Amino acid sequence: MTTYPVLIHTAIDARDCRGLAEFYRELLGLHYRDRDKPPTDGGPDDANWIVLLDDNGDRVVTIQQKVDTAPPTWPSEAVPMQMHMDFKVATHEELERHRQRAEELGARLLHDRTHEQDAPLYVLADPAGHPFCLLV
Incomplete structure (x- = not known):
């Protein structure tokens, strides 16, 4: 236990x-x-x-x-996100590869913060609109 x-x-x-x-x-x-x-x-x-x-x-x-709620509209709070997931990758090259893969699978880019050296990341939305982050 x-x-x-x-x-x-x-x-x-x-x-x-x-x-x-x-x-x-x-x-x-x-x-x-x-x-x-x-x-x-x-x-x-x-x-x-x-x-x-x-x-x-x-x-x-x-x-x-079968959920009849509207998808989140992040970064706008018109329809706030209720949760999001963060996925870690090992390198900046992997970050770029997985962002591209995610978009090919139907995700859309919401925010690009890869220019920040200490915490490069992308915020994407899955096909249902739920935000998630890919980060190094």
């Missing part, structure tokens, strides 16, 4: 559950829990709770669907 609760995953709301799950699966090199894999028989994909696992089989991200 541990003294403190243990975080098992981050749950993200989405209107397009499979689309957002695919974005984070590709971006972070994750895989689906067996029962959450997309259908291969041509049937409808009505998943509304998808768990993505790392190579150790640990939960990392859960995508949950």
